[in-house]
Amino acid sequence: MSLKRWFALVIIAGISHFSCAAEGGERALLPVEQTSSEGYFTLKWDPSISNNNTQLQMSLNRDFRQILQSYPLPSEGKITLSGYATGDYYFRLHNLSPNHQPENIQSHALVKVSHRSLESAIQLFILGILLFAGLVVCIFKFSKSESSI
Amino acid sequence: MDIIQIPSVWALAILLVFGALWVAFGWWLGKKNNSLDDFMLAGRNVGFAFATATAMATWITSNTTLVAPQLTYQFGIWGMVGYSMAALGLILFAPLATRIKSLMPNGYTCGDFIRQRYGRFAWYVFLIVSMFYAFGWLVSLGMAGGILLSALSGIDYYIGMSAILLICVLYTLLGGLRAVIATDFIQTIIILLGVLWIAYVCLQDVGLEKIYSSVSHESPELLNLLFPAAIMFLFNNIFFGIGEIFHSNVWWSRAFAFKKDVGKKSFLLSGLLWFPIPIVTGFIALSAPALNIYPPTADMIGPLVAAKLLGEIGAIFVFVVVFSALASSLDSLLAATSDLLTKDIYKGLINKKASKQQLLRVSKITIVSLGIVTWILCLPRVTTLGELLNFTGAFVASTIWPIVFGLYQRRLNGLYAGLAMLIGTSLGLVGYFTIGFYVAALISCLFSLIICLIGIWLKNANFQWENLNESNKKQAGEM
Incomplete structure (x- = not known):
């Protein structure tokens, strides 16, 4: 790769990084996108937003046509949710102003939940049973023959 | 979401009153300590009731009240x-x-056993494993103190963490293992009553039907018996728990301290009595969606639900219960880790001719130093309690087989025992970072077994059991 081309690539990368950061700075909910293999995850925001008029909303659609769940905001500026099944979930902070005019604080954050394979989990489970049975048998047999050792 | 229940002044007052009580009790009990055996092993004369209570209370800890x-x-x-x-x-x-x-009727620490049974290489590996675990647990307990105070009263995390460390260091320093065991007995009673009351109120106020419907609507995977990560977690936690107990000087010091023939009965009974407690403390977490509680971090869920269920007075009670649970483990761990450092590192490596008086003084300095190091490590609240604890799972599960074979089997030698712990821990950590915290102990235990079996098959150490007792008699005489 020539030196000129390399510099051009560095400048383009720098500009795109700057624009992404600027876009990210406008977002109140972080991380913007995350994946979870266990169905639990944490979302963060500026704690000053946490008040009784603001909620965290969850939807299966990017446009929030149907709100499936609303959560009150802990004052610490983060929330941990759990027990989600495999799927894509969109979250946004939603401010219900005193005159009841809904006002979205920001665009959405996306959480992709993809649980681990059941097959490999069951393989580990069986391995665990065998290992545990081996340990119990060993201790039992050793204790029985303790006096003869 | 309004989660703060106790005014900060009240929380601090409770902390001061209970702290002063435990410290005064520790000082009073400490007056009976006349020798190193008294301070380290409560005179090797602990009876069945105290033995069962201390085993149970030590195992009811931040693990049970916050991590479950x-x-x-x-x-x-x-x-x-x-x-x-x-x-x-x-x-x-x-x-x-x-x-x-x-x-080892005259033994002091698990490190004594590993050194005499397996030699120096395995002993070094074992000490590293033990120290990682001890600090992991100490830090988790200090963190839990801070989390508890901030969840229930809004007091700063750093104040809560510092206060609980200071109180436990003081009464362990004054009373030694005798104080630890006696306070454990009282703490067990407080913990059991508290946990039962919270569960009762949860069932009465929320009800099983409401809990089930809200969890199945909002968090359906929590009720799914084919939840893959949870299935992986099950046996991992079993091996983590076994590894914690089998290798740790907290439990070995109790085996040495209990009267002859008491250990087997008391450990068995304490295990059976402990079994339902995480079910009860865990169950209250399932009522969180029904109560519209969503925690900032997962380890705050227990105190938040309990405080919401019981109101302000209840929150005070919860505070006392969890504070007791933390203290009962923190003091035990401080005492046991100090014994291990004093006996194994100081006497074993630094000053082999140390007198009993010197060892007693070093033991007390070590308790204070442990408190300070733990405090420093607790300052950056790096992870959740569950993840921190399970990180140490990779270390402790690797010791299960070397301990079992070491106690009952003559063939396994020090090289393979050391390698089993080293390789088991390394591969457990690989699992921790590549798959998740819920597989580390299982992987570690499996590979440790494989190395042990290879060692037994390749070479016969033909260890003579008499060497353990003779060596300990000699050491007890020196001390």
Whole structure:
């Protein structure tokens, strides 16, 4: 790769990084996108937003046509949710102003939940049973023959 | 979401009153300590009731009161059941305690055993494993103190963490293992009553039907028995619990301290009594959606639900219960780790001709130093309690087989025992970072077994059991 081309690539990368950061700075909910293999995850925001008029909303659609769940905001500026099944979930902070005019604080954050394979989990489970049975048998047999050792 | 229940002044007042009580009690008990055996091992004369209570109270810790609800919140039914399976560690340690006492009636620490049974290489590896675990647990307990105070009263995390460390260091310093065991007895009673009351109120006020419908609507995977990560977690937690107990000087010092023939019965009974407690503490986490509680971090779920259920007076009670649970473990760990450092590092490596008086002084300095180091490590609240604890799972599970074979089997030699711990821990950590915290202990235990079996097959160490007792008699005489 020539030196000129390399510099051009560095400048383009720098500009795109700057624009992404600027876009990210406008977002109140972080991380913007995350994946979870266990169905639990944490979302963060500026704690000053946490008040009784603001909620965290969850939807299966990017446009929030149907709100499936609303959560009150802990004052610490983060929330941990759990027990989600495999799927894509969109979250946004939603401010219900005193005159009841809904006002979205920001665009959405996306959480992709993809649980681990059941097959490999069951393989580990069986391995665990065998290992545990081996340990119990060993201790039992050793204790029985303790006096003869 | 309004989660703060106790005014900060009240929380500080409770902390001061209970702290002063434990410290005064420790000082009073400490007056009976006349020798190193008294300070380190409560005179090797602990009876059945105190033995059972201390084993149970030490195992009821931040693990049970904060991490069991956290894991239920993360892994659902399997998290709750898996956590209670840690009782198997106590139950399986029962026969080992008898064996330990009969092989080493004059022993002081688990490090003594590993050094005499396996030699220096395995001993070094074992000490590293033990120290990682001890600090992991100490830090988790200090963190839990801070989390508890901030969840229930809004007091800063750093104040809560510092206060609980200071109180436990003071009364362990003044009273030694005698104070630890006596306070454990009282703390057990407080913890049991508290946990039962919270569960009762949860069932009365929320009800099973409402809990079930809200969890199945909002967090369906928590009720799914085929939840993959939770299935992986189940046996991992069993081996983590077994590894914690089998290798730790907290439990070995109790095996040495209990009267002859008491260890087996008391460990068995304490395991059976402990078994339902994580089910109860975990269960309350399932009521969180029904109560519209969503925690900032998963490890805060237990205190938040309890405080919401019981109101302000209840929150005070919860505070006392969890504070007791933390103190009962923190003091035990401080005492046991100090014994290990004094006996194994100071006497074993630094000053082999140390007198009893010197050892007693070093033991007390070590308790204070441990408190300070733990405080420093608690300052950056780097992770959740569950993840921190399970990180140490990779270390402790690697010691299960070397301990079992070491206690009962003549063939395994020091090289393979050391390699089993080293390779087991390394591969467990690979699993921790590549798959998740819920597989580290299982992988570590599996590879440790494989190395042990290879060692037994390749070489016969033909260890003579008499060497353990003779060596200990000699050491006891020197001390």
